[in-house]
Amino acid sequence: MDAxxxxxxxxxxxxxxxxLFPQLTMGLALLIVVLKTMALRTxxxxxxxxxxxxxxxxxxNFLLGVVTGIPMEFQFGTNWSEFSRRTGGVIGEPLAxxxxxxxxxxxAFLGLFLFGEKRLSRFAHWGAAFLVFAGSWISGFFIIVxxxxxxxxxxxxxxxxxxxxxxxxxxxxxNPWAWLQYAHNMCGAVVTGSFVMSSVGALYILQKRGxxxxxxxxxxxxxxxxxxxxxxxxxxxxxxxxxxxKNQPIAIAGMEGLFxxxxxxxxxxxxxxxxxxxxxxxxxxxxxxxxFLIYGTTAAEVNGLDAYPRDQWPxxxxxxxxxxxxxxxxxxxxxxxxxxxxxxxxxxxxxTTRWVLWPILLSFPLPYIANTAGWMTAExxxxxxxxxxxxxxxxxxxxxxxxxxxxxxxxxxxxxxTVLSIxxxxxxxxxxDEGPKSTAETATxxxxxxxxxxx
Amino acid sequence: xxxxxxxxxxxxxxxxxxLDGFDLGVGILYPFVARTEDERQQAIRAIGPVWDGNExxxxxxxxxxxxxxxxxxxxxxxxxxxxxxxxxxLLILRGLAVELRMHFADPLWRSLFDGLFLFASSLLAxxxxxxxxxxxxxxxxxxxxxxxxxxxxxxxTGPNPGILDWYTVIGGLMALLALSxxxxxxxxxxxxxxxxxxxxxxxxxxxxxxxxxxxxxxPATVLARPDSLHxxxxxxxxxxxxxxxxxxxxSIAIAMRxxxxxxxxxxxxxxxxxxxxxxxxxxxPVLLPSTSPAMASITIANAVSGPHTLRVGLAxxxxxxxxxxxxxxxxxxxFRGKVSQYAQxxxx
Numbered sequence: 001m002d003a004x005x006x007x008x009x010x011x012x013x014x015x016x017x018x019x020l021f022p023q024l025t026m027g028l029a030l031l032i033v034v035l036k037t038m039a040l041r042t043x044x045x046x047x048x049x050x051x052x053x054x055x056x057x058x059x060x061n062f063l064l065g066v067v068t069g070i071p072m073e074f075q076f077g078t079n080w081s082e083f084s085r086r087t088g089g090v091i092g093e094p095l096a097x098x099x100x101x102x103x104x105x106x107x108a109f110l111g112l113f114l115f116g117e118k119r120l121s122r123f124a125h126w127g128a129a130f131l132v133f134a135g136s137w138i139s140g141f142f143i144i145v146x147x148x149x150x151x152x153x154x155x156x157x158x159x160x161x162x163x164x165x166x167x168x169x170x171x172x173x174x175n176p177w178a179w180l181q182y183a184h185n186m187c188g189a190v191v192t193g194s195f196v197m198s199s200v201g202a203l204y205i206l207q208k209r210g211x212x213x214x215x216x217x218x219x220x221x222x223x224x225x226x227x228x229x230x231x232x233x234x235x236x237x238x239x240x241x242x243x244x245x246k247n248q249p250i251a252i253a254g255m256e257g258l259f260x261x262x263x264x265x266x267x268x269x270x271x272x273x274x275x276x277x278x279x280x281x282x283x284x285x286x287x288x289x290x291x292f293l294i295y296g297t298t299a300a301e302v303n304g305l306d307a308y309p310r311d312q313w314p315x316x317x318x319x320x321x322x323x324x325x326x327x328x329x330x331x332x333x334x335x336x337x338x339x340x341x342x343x344x345x346x347x348x349x350x351x352t353t354r355w356v357l358w359p360i361l362l363s364f365p366l367p368y369i370a371n372t373a374g375w376m377t378a379e380x381x382x383x384x385x386x387x388x389x390x391x392x393x394x395x396x397x398x399x400x401x402x403x404x405x406x407x408x409x410x411x412x413x414x415x416x417x418t419v420l421s422i423x424x425x426x427x428x429x430x431x432x433d434e435g436p437k438s439t440a441e442t443a444t445x446x447x448x449x450x451x452x453x454x455x
Numbered sequence: 456x457x458x459x460x461x462x463x464x465x466x467x468x469x470x471x472x473x474l475d476g477f478d479l480g481v482g483i484l485y486p487f488v489a490r491t492e493d494e495r496q497q498a499i500r501a502i503g504p505v506w507d508g509n510e511x512x513x514x515x516x517x518x519x520x521x522x523x524x525x526x527x528x529x530x531x532x533x534x535x536x537x538x539x540x541x542x543x544x545l546l547i548l549r550g551l552a553v554e555l556r557m558h559f560a561d562p563l564w565r566s567l568f569d570g571l572f573l574f575a576s577s578l579l580a581x582x583x584x585x586x587x588x589x590x591x592x593x594x595x596x597x598x599x600x601x602x603x604x605x606x607x608x609x610x611x612t613g614p615n616p617g618i619l620d621w622y623t624v625i626g627g628l629m630a631l632l633a634l635s636x637x638x639x640x641x642x643x644x645x646x647x648x649x650x651x652x653x654x655x656x657x658x659x660x661x662x663x664x665x666x667x668x669x670x671x672x673x674p675a676t677v678l679a680r681p682d683s684l685h686x687x688x689x690x691x692x693x694x695x696x697x698x699x700x701x702x703x704x705x706s707i708a709i710a711m712r713x714x715x716x717x718x719x720x721x722x723x724x725x726x727x728x729x730x731x732x733x734x735x736x737x738x739x740p741v742l743l744p745s746t747s748p749a750m751a752s753i754t755i756a757n758a759v760s761g762p763h764t765l766r767v768g769l770a771x772x773x774x775x776x777x778x779x780x781x782x783x784x785x786x787x788x789x790f791r792g793k794v795s796q797y798a799q800x801x802x803x
Contacts, residue, residue, distance in 0.1 A: 060558075064508065067550040073517055077532025078539055081601065084532070088525025089760035095766060096518030099511060100775035107508035108782035112789065115504065119789070157761075163525060165761025169771075367554045398533040400603040409540040416544055425552070427558055 003403040004394055007079045014071055016372055017417050019050065021065030022373050026140055026186065026195020028058050029133035036126045037283045043150055045439045050216050051129070052117070054197070054434035059114055060427045062106075064420060071413070073099075073160035079406065083386055083396030090172065091146045096141035108394035110188055122193040140189070141182055150387050151378065152247055164390075165226055180243050182380070184236040188230045188374060191334060192367040193223035198341070199364035202357040213436045215351055216361075221244060222345050227336040232331055238293075244381075244451075245294045249303050251381030254314040255324035258304040265290040265302035273321045278306070314382045315393075323376035330370035337363065387450075456766070458740070459642065460523040463772065465735045467516035472583075472731060473659040473724045474509035475639075478502040480575025482549065482636015483631070484568050488653040492562070493796060495569065501645040501794045505786060506553060510546070515779075524598060524770060526758035527742045534594060534602040535586065537684060538618055542582050549575035576633060584630025591734055592616065592679045593744035595754070600753060612679045614746055622679040626680045629668045633730070636661040636776035640707070644716040648796035658711065658719070666704050669730075673697070676737075680744065683737040693736040699729030 001009075002291030039047035073095060076084045084092075113122065113128040120128065149156075155171025156164045163235050166172050187334050204210035245252045253259075257268050258279040267290040271283035287297040295302075305313055337359055344350035350357075382388055384397040485498040488643065492611035506717060521528045552572035556565055589604075592612055596602045609615035610793060642654035676683055687693045703726035743753040751757070759765070 062552060063554045067547040070514065070546055073514060073521075074532060074539055076521065077528045077534050079533070081533035083527035083531035084521065085525050085600075088521050088528055089764040090503060092518065092522025092525060092528070092760070093764065096515065096522050096768075096769060097520040097775065099515030100772065103511040104508065104775075104779035104782050107511050108786045110507070111504040111786065116789070148511055149705055159761050161757075163761070165764045166767060167763060169767040174678060398536070398601075400533055400601050401536050405536060409536075412540065416547060420547075420551075423555065427555070430558075 001403060003342050003406060004397055006403050006406040006410060007397040010406055011075055014413055015076065018072055020368055021068065023189045023192045025058055025061050025065055025198060026136045026189040028054055029136045030190060031193050031197055032058065033129050034220060036129045038121055039044065040122060040126055046212060046216060049248055049438050055114055056431050064188055064424055079398055079401065080396050081398040083391060084264045086163050086391060087387060089163055089416050091149055093166060094142040094145040098139050102135045102139035102142065106132060111363050128337060132169040140186060142181045144185060145173060145175065145178045148175045151382055152177035153390055154388055177243065180240040184240045187232040187236050187418045188371045190224055190228035191232055192371060193366045194221045194228055197221035198225055198360050200211050202361040206357055206361060210435050218326060218350065219345065222338060222341045226342040229335040229338045242294060248310050248381060250312055251314060252316050253303060253305045254320045255377060255381060257321045258302060259340060261301060261304040261307050263301045264288040264298055273318045280343055316380055317423060320377065320380040323373045323380060326375040327377055330366050341446055457546060457755040460765060461739060461755050463714050464520050464523060467519055469728050470729045471512035471516055472727050476514055476634045476637045476727055477511055478506040478640035479576045480634040481503050481642060482572050483580060484638050484657060486573045487659055489650050494650045497646055497650055497794055497796050499556065501642060504790050508786065521631035522764065524742060524758040525760060527566065527753050530600050531743055534604055537606055538582060545575045545579050580631045581635045585623045587734060588626025589615055589618060590743060591598055591676060591683065592622055593746040595747060596745040596750050596753065603775040616746060622675055625643045625675055629672060632661060632665050632668055633727065636665050637727065640720040644720045645794055647793045650796065662707060669700060686739060687738055696729050696733035696736050699734060700726060701731055705790060
C-alpha cells in the first residue's frame with residue numbers, strides 16, 4: 001500500500017473507533033439531564049438512581065472518548081502536515097476553541113457530577129449534569145464546524161505564502177453546512193443513546209429483574225428514540241441531503257449510484273455498483289423518487305456521474321454507495337421500530353410485548369453502524385478533495401512520513417484499540433449486569449462501610 | 456501580535472507543565488511512597504478530580520499552537536512523528552491506568568494498573584524533557600520547512616542529530632527529576648499520614664539532584680547550541696529567568712525547612728515556569744531552530760497565521776481563558792484541604 005492510502009486508513013480507523021464513544025456520551029448526556037430534571041420535578045428518587053446508573057456507563061465511555069480523542073488532534077500534524085500548514089489558520093480556530101470552551105468545562109464538571117452528589121445540593125448537582133451535557137454538545141459543534149469547512153469552505157482567503165486564513169469569524173461559525181450537519185449528527189447521537197437505554201430497559205424487563213428500572217429506561221429511551229429517529233430523517237436528513245445536492249452534486253450521484261444523468265431519476269434501494277461497466281447490478285429501484293426527493297418534482301433532471309470529469313469522482317465509489325445505503329436503510333428501520341414501540345407504550349402494552357422487546361434488546365449495535373456509515377458517506381463523498389475544491393487529499397498528507405512508518409503506528413493503534421475494546425465491553429457489561437441500585441440499598445451499603453471504617 | 460501569541464502558547468504549555476507536572480510526578484513516585492492499598496488510593500484520590508483537567512492544557516495549548524503557528528505545528532508534529540505516536544500511546548495507557556484501577560477489586564489487577572501508571576508517567580516526563588531539549592538544540596530543517604528525525608543516530612548533537620542524543624537524554628532525565636520533586640511536594644501539600652512523611656523524605660532527597668542537574672544544564676545547553684546565549688547578550692532582562700530558577704530552588708529548600716508546604720509547592724511551580732521561560736527567552740523569535748546554518752529556522756515571522764485569524768482569536772481566547780480559570784478555581788476550591796488517609800466513600 002502507498003503512503004497516501006495508509007495515512008487515510010490511519011485517520012479513518014482512529015476516527016471511527018474514537019467516535020464510538022462520543023456518539024453515546026453526547027446522547028446519554030442529554031438523557032441523563034432529562035432523568036435529573038424528572039427527579040427534581042417529581043421528587044422520585046428512582047430517577048436519581050437511574051441517572052446514577054447511567055452516569056457510571058457514561059464515565060467509562062467518556063474516559064475512552066478522551067483517551068482516543070487526544071490522538072485525533074495530534075494526527076492533523078503528524079499524518080496530514082501539509083493540510084495543517086495550509087489550513088491551520090482556519091480549522092485550527094474551531095479546534096482550539098473546542099479545547100478552550102468545551103474540554104475545560106467538561107473536565108471540571110464531570111468530576112463534580114460523578115463524585116459530588118453528596119456534597120452538592122440537588123440543584124447544583126443538576127447544574128453539574130447540565131454543564132457536562134453542554135460541554136459535550138459544544139465540543140461536537142466545534143468539530144462539525146471544522147469538518148463543515150472541509151466539506152464546504154466559507155469565509156476564507158488565500159494568503160501569498162499559500163496558507164488560508166479566516167476572513168469572518170461569524171461566517172465560519174454560521175456555515176450553513178455546519179448547522180445542517182450538526183443537527184443531523186446530534187440527532188444521530190441521541191438515536192445511539194436512546195437505543196442503548198431502551199436496550200438495557202428491554203433486557204431488565206425480559207430478565208424480570210431490576211424492579212421498575214427497566215420500565216423507566218424503556219419509557220425514556222423509546223420516547224427520545226422516536227423523536228430523534230424521526231428528526232434524523234425529516235427535517236435534518238432531508239435538508240442536509242438537499243443542501244448537499246446543491247453543493248456537492250457529484251457526491252450525491254455517487255451515493256445514489258446514478259451513473260447517467262436522467263429526467264425523473266429513480267432511487268436505487270439496493271444493488272451493487274459496477275464502476276467499470278457504469279451500472280448497478282441487481283438493482284431494486286423505484287422510478288422518479290430521486291428527482292422528487294431532491295427537487296420536489298418527479299420530472300426534474302438529476303445529474304449523474306457522467307456529467308462530471310472522471311478525476312472528480314469520489315475515489316472509492318462502491319464504499320460510498322454502500323455507506324449511504326446502510327445509513328439510510330438502518331435509519332428507516334430505527335424509525336419503524338421506535339414508532340411501533342411508541343404506539344405500544346401509549347397503549348400500555350410495550351412492557352409485555354416480547355416480539356418488540358427482543359428487537360429493541362438486539363438493536364443496540366445498529367445505531368453505531370448507522371452513525372459510522374453516515375460519517376463515511378460524508379467523508380468519502382468529499383473525495384478526492386480534502387478541502388472541497390481547494391486541496392486534494394493526495395496533496396495534504398505528510399510527505400516526509402514513509403508508508404512503513406505510517407503502517408507501524410497504524411498497527412500500534414490497532415493493537416492498542418483491541419485492548420481498549422475488550423476492556424470497554426468487560427466494564428460496560430459488568431455495570432449492566434450489576435444493575436442500578438436503589439437509594440435504600442446504597443444507604444445500607446454506606447453504613448456498612450462506615451461501620452467497618454470506624455471499627 | 457505574533458510575539459503576543461508566542462507568549463500565549465508558551466504560557467499555556469507552562470501551565471500544562473506545572474499542573475499536569477504534579478500529577479505526572481505523583482504517578483512516578485506513588486508506587487514508592489505509597490505502600491499500602493489505602494495509601495495508594497489516597498495518592499490517586501489526591502490527583503483524581505484534577506488530572507484530566509490538567510491534561511486539557513496540553514490539548515488546548517496544542518490547538519492554540521495549531522491555529523496561531525500552523526507551520527510550526529505541521530513541521531514539528533510530523534518531524535517528531537515516532538516519539539509523538541509513543542506519547543499518544545502512553546497518554547492512553549496512563550488515562551486508563553488511573554481511572555480503571557478502581558473498577559477492579561482484585562489486588563493483582565490493581566498492581567498491574569500501578570505498574571502501568573508508573574511506567575507511562577515516567578516515560579512521559581522523560582519524553583517531554585527530551586522534546587524541549589530537541590527544540591532548544593534544533594533540528595535539521597529542510598528547504599520546504601519540513602524534517603524527519605529518527606529516534607537516534609550517533610547520540611551526538613551536530614548536523615545529523617537524532618531525537619535522542621547526549622543532550623536531549625540529559626533533558627529527559629532532568630524533567631524526570633524535576634517532575635518527581637514537583638509531585639512529591641504536591642503529595643506533601645495534599646495528603647497526611649505516612650504518605651505525607653515519605654513524600655517529604657523523597658522531596659528532600661530529590662532536591663539536591665535537581666539542583667545539580669540544573670547547574671549542569673547550562674553548560675550543556677551552550678555546548679549543544681552556542682546561539683542560545685545570543686538573546687541573553689542582546690537583552691539582559693532575559694537573565695531574570697536563570698535568576699528565577701536559582702531563586703526558586705533556594706526558596707524550595709527554605710520552605711521545606713520552615714515546613715511551609717504550600718510555599719515549597721509554589722516555589723517548585725516557579726522553578727518549572729522559570730526553566731521554560733529561560734528556554735523560550737533563549738529561542739525567541741525562533742520557534743524551532745535549524746541545525747544547519749544554510750537552512751532557515753522556523754520563526755514566529757514565517758510560521759504565524761494571517762492577521763485576521765489572530766485578531767479574532769485573541770477575542771475568544773481571552774473569554775475562554777477567563778472561563779477556564781474560573782472552572783479551575785471552582786474545582787480546586789471544592790477540592791481544598793488534605794486528602795484523608797482513610798478510604799472515604801465519594802458521593803456513591
